Amino acid sequence: MSSPNLNLDKHNQVISSNLLIQADVLGQEESYMKVIVTRFLKHKLAVVGLVTFILIVLMALFAPIIAPHDPYEIGYEFEAKPSMEHPLGTDQIGRDVLSRLIYASRISLAVGIGAVTIYVIIGTILGAIAGYMGKWADMIIMRITDVFMSFPFLMVILVLVSVMGPNLFNIILVLGFLGWPPVARLVRGSVLSLKEMDYIKAGVALGYTAPRILVHHILPNALAPILVNATFGIAFAIITEASLSFLGMGVQPPTASWGNMLTEAQSLTVLAQQPWLWIPPGLFIILAVISINFMGDGLRDAVDPKSFK
Amino acid sequence: MFQYIIRRIAIAIPVLFGVTIFNFLIINLAPGNPVDMFINPNMSEADINARKEALGLNDPLWEQYASWMGNLLQGDFGYSFSTYEPVLNNIADRIGPTILLMGSALIIAYLIAIPIGILSATKQYSFTDYFATTFSFFGISIPNFFLGLGAIYIFAILLPIFPTGGMNTLGSSGGILDTLRHLILPAFVLGTAIAGSMVRYVRSSMLEVLGQDYLRTARAKGLHEFVVNNKHALRNALIPIITIIGLEIPLLIGGAVITEQIFQWPGLGQLTIQSIGSRDYPTLMALNFLAAITVLFSNLFTDIMYSVVDPRIKYN
Amino acid sequence: MIQESVKEKPPESEKQPLLQVKNLKQYYPIKKGILSRTVGNVKAVDGVSFDIFPGETLGLVGESGCGKSTTGRAIVRLENPTEGEIIFEGKNLADFSNVEMRNIRTDLQIIFQDPYSSLNPRKRIGDLLSEPLLFHKLVKPSEVKKKVADILEIVGLPSAYSNRYPHEFSGGQRQRIGIARALILNPKLIVCDEPVSALDVSIQAQVLNLLKDLQKEFNLTFLFIGHGLGAVKYISDRIAVMYLGNIVEIGKTEEIFKNSKHPYTRALLSAYPIPNPHLRNKEKIVIQGDIPSPSNPPSGCKFHTRCPFVQSKCKEEVPLLLGSNHSVACHYPLN
Numbered sequence: 024m025s026s027p028n029l030n031l032d033k034h035n036q037v038i039s040s041n042l043l044i045q046a047d048v049l050g051q052e053e054s055y056m057k058v059i060v061t062r063f064l065k066h067k068l069a070v071v072g073l074v075t076f077i078l079i080v081l082m083a084l085f086a087p088i089i090a091p092h093d094p095y096e097i098g099y100e101f102e103a104k105p106s107m108e109h110p111l112g113t114d115q116i117g118r119d120v121l122s123r124l125i126y127a128s129r130i131s132l133a134v135g136i137g138a139v140t141i142y143v144i145i146g147t148i149l150g151a152i153a154g155y156m157g158k159w160a161d162m163i164i165m166r167i168t169d170v171f172m173s174f175p176f177l178m179v180i181l182v183l184v185s186v187m188g189p190n191l192f193n194i195i196l197v198l199g200f201l202g203w204p205p206v207a208r209l210v211r212g213s214v215l216s217l218k219e220m221d222y223i224k225a226g227v228a229l230g231y232t233a234p235r236i237l238v239h240h241i242l243p244n245a246l247a248p249i250l251v252n253a254t255f256g257i258a259f260a261i262i263t264e265a266s267l268s269f270l271g272m273g274v275q276p277p278t279a280s281w282g283n284m285l286t287e288a289q290s291l292t293v294l295a296q297q298p299w300l301w302i303p304p305g306l307f308i309i310l311a312v313i314s315i316n317f318m319g320d321g322l323r324d325a326v327d328p329k330s331f332k
Numbered sequence: 333m334f335q336y337i338i339r340r341i342a343i344a345i346p347v348l349f350g351v352t353i354f355n356f357l358i359i360n361l362a363p364g365n366p367v368d369m370f371i372n373p374n375m376s377e378a379d380i381n382a383r384k385e386a387l388g389l390n391d392p393l394w395e396q397y398a399s400w401m402g403n404l405l406q407g408d409f410g411y412s413f414s415t416y417e418p419v420l421n422n423i424a425d426r427i428g429p430t431i432l433l434m435g436s437a438l439i440i441a442y443l444i445a446i447p448i449g450i451l452s453a454t455k456q457y458s459f460t461d462y463f464a465t466t467f468s469f470f471g472i473s474i475p476n477f478f479l480g481l482g483a484i485y486i487f488a489i490l491l492p493i494f495p496t497g498g499m500n501t502l503g504s505s506g507g508i509l510d511t512l513r514h515l516i517l518p519a520f521v522l523g524t525a526i527a528g529s530m531v532r533y534v535r536s537s538m539l540e541v542l543g544q545d546y547l548r549t550a551r552a553k554g555l556h557e558f559v560v561n562n563k564h565a566l567r568n569a570l571i572p573i574i575t576i577i578g579l580e581i582p583l584l585i586g587g588a589v590i591t592e593q594i595f596q597w598p599g600l601g602q603l604t605i606q607s608i609g610s611r612d613y614p615t616l617m618a619l620n621f622l623a624a625i626t627v628l629f630s631n632l633f634t635d636i637m638y639s640v641v642d643p644r645i646k647y648n
Numbered sequence: 649m650i651q652e653s654v655k656e657k658p659p660e661s662e663k664q665p666l667l668q669v670k671n672l673k674q675y676y677p678i679k680k681g682i683l684s685r686t687v688g689n690v691k692a693v694d695g696v697s698f699d700i701f702p703g704e705t706l707g708l709v710g711e712s713g714c715g716k717s718t719t720g721r722a723i724v725r726l727e728n729p730t731e732g733e734i735i736f737e738g739k740n741l742a743d744f745s746n747v748e749m750r751n752i753r754t755d756l757q758i759i760f761q762d763p764y765s766s767l768n769p770r771k772r773i774g775d776l777l778s779e780p781l782l783f784h785k786l787v788k789p790s791e792v793k794k795k796v797a798d799i800l801e802i803v804g805l806p807s808a809y810s811n812r813y814p815h816e817f818s819g820g821q822r823q824r825i826g827i828a829r830a831l832i833l834n835p836k837l838i839v840c841d842e843p844v845s846a847l848d849v850s851i852q853a854q855v856l857n858l859l860k861d862l863q864k865e866f867n868l869t870f871l872f873i874g875h876g877l878g879a880v881k882y883i884s885d886r887i888a889v890m891y892l893g894n895i896v897e898i899g900k901t902e903e904i905f906k907n908s909k910h911p912y913t914r915a916l917l918s919a920y921p922i923p924n925p926h927l928r929n930k931e932k933i934v935i936q937g938d939i940p941s942p943s944n945p946p947s948g949c950k951f952h953t954r955c956p957f958v959q960s961k962c963k964e965e966v967p968l969l970l971g972s973n974h975s976v977a978c979h980y981p982l983n
Contacts (some may be wrong), residue, residue, distance in 0.1 A: 055769070055770065055813070166343075166346055166347060166350065167350070169343075169347040169350075170347055170350035170351055170354055171354075172627075172631075173347060173351050173624045173627050173628045173631070174351070174354075174355075174582075174620065174623065174624050174627065175581070175582040175583075175585035175586050175623045175624070175626075175627055176582060176586055177585075177586030177587075177589060177590070178585055178586060178589060178604065178619075178620060178623050179358070179620060181589065181604065181605075181608060182358065182359065182604075182608065182616055182620055183358055185608040185611075186358065186359060220765050221760040221761075221762060221765045221766035222765060222766050222767055222768040222769075223768075224721075224726050224758075224760070224766075225758070225760065225766055225826075225829065226768075227726055228724050228726060228753060228756075228757060228758045229753060229757075229779075229780045229783070229829070229833070230749070230750040230751070230753035230754065230780075230783070230784065231779075231783060232750070235783070239779075240768055243770045244768070244769070244770055258472075258473065262473075262475050265475050265477075266475060266476065266477060266590055269475075269477045269590075270477075270590070270593060270605060272608065282475075285477065285478065285481065288481050289481075289593075289594065291489075291496060294481060294484060294485055294489065295485070295489045298485065301481060305475070305478035305481070305482070308475055308478065309470075309473055309474050309475070309478070312472075312473040312474075312475075313469060313470065313473035316469055316472060316473050317469065320469070
């Protein structure tokens, strides 16, 4: 059998490279990120969620500029009804409700982002170790995960925060150190399937160290589901902080949190006669949480490999 | 499959053991101890110590754990620090109302979620589907306590149909109808919160079944769409739907704590908040343990039900 | 026929083999029961021995599931062999620790079957190819770019492609990138694990020619694992035929094609179409039945359940791989 000339081969390459260059001119060189962004932007509710979320972030960042009054200043009429001066009235000890509402967004975002960052890091590390090492490491980590997941989340958080002392820092810590099991399971699953891929085997054959393969080769490919989980996680952390603060086991006054602004509504007089005190913070919680959840939903659809061509 | 069930139970045992250790540690390693509650400036150092000794707080940690575990195995949860009664008695008093509340909430959740989920799956991408998805998102996103406050404001204050809280009207002799009237609001609040996440399960479970070939066959045979959806599809989708009870239990327990607090419902959730307030550690430990056991068993139940129902599940 | 042990020196006695595989076994435990006891083994590779000499290509063929890919992966230690020796330049890789293995991997590379799953989708081609160089510190960081451009040129791709992602390439181009990646560390031995099976027939010849040219240019040694006899025949100097975890016949390519002695090899050849009717083998052997399970292989000669010439001895005694240039594991070799 005579071998076809290599030149012919190169000739073919030139043709196909011309085709590719043309494709570039047509703007078809898409990176993975671009595809995801495009698909995310097609999801209307997700875009609405994103815009709302950005507005909330801006509100938190520029709270001192936006807020009409100092949120801690006690110097106005007690329990004033909404007016031009105080659009949402004042609370029991005469602080401007609108200003407190604006400042409270900082608490919610700090808890959401802080706690999720902590637990995503813990969960990713543990899940990656369990999935990659397998054997006894996997056994132990997964059993610990089972133990953590056996406690009803809110219940154990309530107990932990109350024994550690209810404050912002502890809430972030507790949520961060308890929230990792689902992430660990997720990452473990991705690692288990990714490590059988040939491109990971190629990394082993090239002599890369296990940490390098995990960090540089496996995790970037496992990022999408983690990101989706983290987005929903932020929403969940915000709700949990609000619930804790509402029960008096969270952020303590005078610091304003959307949750603790609702605490007073447990009294029937406030509930019945001063709805401006408790309805706005409740609506703000819903707005923040639902906008993040819509973002998460859009992100989930955008990174879903099943809908990739 | 029998082997799978045995193995699943065998795995649950070390987890259960881990749960007791974790539970014990979080409460005992925390700063601040229950004696602080009893200390007043007039108490001498000796008095404080005597108190601690009496409560067993001076023993090494592992001994405290061993004695707690030993008692636990005999069904003894110790004495409440605040009421000085056996913890078990306090729990026994409160467990009935909680089961009543959770049970009704679960039924309400199913009654809401199953029709919405099925409609949304059979009419995927229709207006109904969007409505259902939005509903479920609001269900997940509205904090339980705000929903509760809103419900009281609207249905007890603006329109005084229902009582604002409690389980029976004060001073009245009670009776089933009275309790029922008090139950409706909290049960609906807890139920809708769970229905939100349930709708998504029902929808995806139904969608999966609808994509199966045997349903296409049923349609190809010329069966009416209603028969196909409700007789062939629903029956197969219902099994995973029912088993998701296991997944909803943790949410249900967390939600009950808040709902009971808002509606002054005299159940375990309210007891939890009260125990936290009074640093009643034996009661808290018992409550936390009880909750964990419930979750553990409901997970076990879910897994086993799945394996019974779906023979394709791999046993490893 | 002179019956000699395979361990005796082959004709290339002046040359030392680059790789000697001795009695390689790769078992996977089957776990069952509550305590996950091991109740048996899938014997994917069950005592395989062969030598590869510098500069040659040894073809390894067999039906899917015969253990040929597992053998290849075990040699580059993507699997941890259950038993046996993998002697590469005098050192037994089977005993190597991870760290020792890491250092020798620059000499030992693998090309994968599926060009779609063998390239990391999140990495540009340039990063894919420069990472091994930087990791093993083979060239100065300032020279990496040039080296990557060179290697792309060598495998027949424009160097401008280094900014692109794998999904922008066709299967054949991806396989060239896979080859470039294996080549960039300047290895001595490359395991080619069915490198053309996933490609269109028209592309297969291009890739095979590329491999042949590279072998000449860089004095490479190949273990070429193949499914299709055509590709294996085209590229191999010698061919080993595997059945159910064992080598049943090994010899020079022409020998195997013209003068095969094992009934299984004959059967494989019968299934391979020969364009010239004069060269067609007259006695076609068609085997029946499926390949038995490697967890419970037949006794004696593993092929006896499907062999048309089966005798009672075949069911009892395991045939040894005998013969010097052309070895065959059969009690009653054909002629």
